[in-house]
């Protein structure tokens with residue numbers, strides 16, 4: 001758990017993070033959003049002490065981070081930045097092994113971990129471990145950047161616009177990879193992003209910053225349904241609200257009895273995808289399939305009800 005308690009940062013008298021209090025529960029993903037210059041990066045960097053606060057305290061699992069030497073803290077906390085930040089003259093394996101090496105892991109354990117992570121990120125170790133970063137695509141470099149941050153099995157991962165430079169297809173893939181890794185390792189993740197869609201998709205909690213202040217921290221559904229201020233509402237984009245709500249839930253959770261004609265939708269699909277499929281195929285309902293079997297239906301009527309403002 002990360003507890004941010006009244007944290008403030010001022011540069012030459014200008015306050016850029018203003019008494020922010022926020023708790024990120026263990027094993028959750030907190031997406032920090034806000035306009036440019038609102039203090040997102042500064043807030044995040046105070047967690048691993050790349051920036052020292054002017055006031056307030058940050059605790060990790062109850063321990064005040066200011067009582068831990070910064071270099072030790074950074075070995076325990078993975079950090080990923082936009083554009084990956086790989087060392088250009090070190091191979092993929094050497095890059096990933098950076099923290100294990102600092103921690104004194106032996107060669108065999110390090111090599112095994114490098115191969116495990118490469119495999120996890122769908123990069124064949126034999127093919128990729130000895131390459132230099134410039135011989136990888138942008139998406140591959142990004143994956144190696146995340147692998148490097150995860151190498152020493154940190155409990156916490158800080159990510160600053162990690163997917164900002166990726167094209168939409170690779171970006172969607174990178175987001176799915178991250179969710180899979182989160183599920184597997186239970187890492188607590190703080191992720192700064194400009195992209196509301198990404199925040200809603202990945203975040204268990206969304207923290208909205210403006211001018212150094214935290215305006216709201218809540219689940220995506222709560223933020224969409226009950227934005228705390230007009231600014232939060234604007235950031236969410238009121239025109240997209242119903243679709244964003246539908247994007248948060250799965251067809252499986254809203255099955256209706258009976259069946260319908262035509263191509264089935266998968267129970268694992270989001271309600272938003274089901275809605276899109278119904279509109280596109282001109283149907284009012286579709287059968288729902290789970291593990292190859294029809295288990296019910298989903299109707300436009302049901303979707304319209306679920307997309308309406310929660311009471």
Ligand SMILES: Nc1ncnc2c1ncn2[C@@H]1O[C@H](COP(=O)(O)OP(=O)(O)OP(=O)(O)O)[C@@H](O)[C@H]1O
Nearest residue numbers: 011016034035036037038039040041042043192194
């Ligand atoms: N080292 C520094 N010295 C002085 N001012 C700084 C320093 N670092 C950041 N700032 C200022 O603090 C404010 C917040 O910056 P920060 O990078 O945290 O914002 P951000 O929300 O992450 O922005 P972006 O989305 O554009 O990355 C900005 O006005 C920035 O100019």
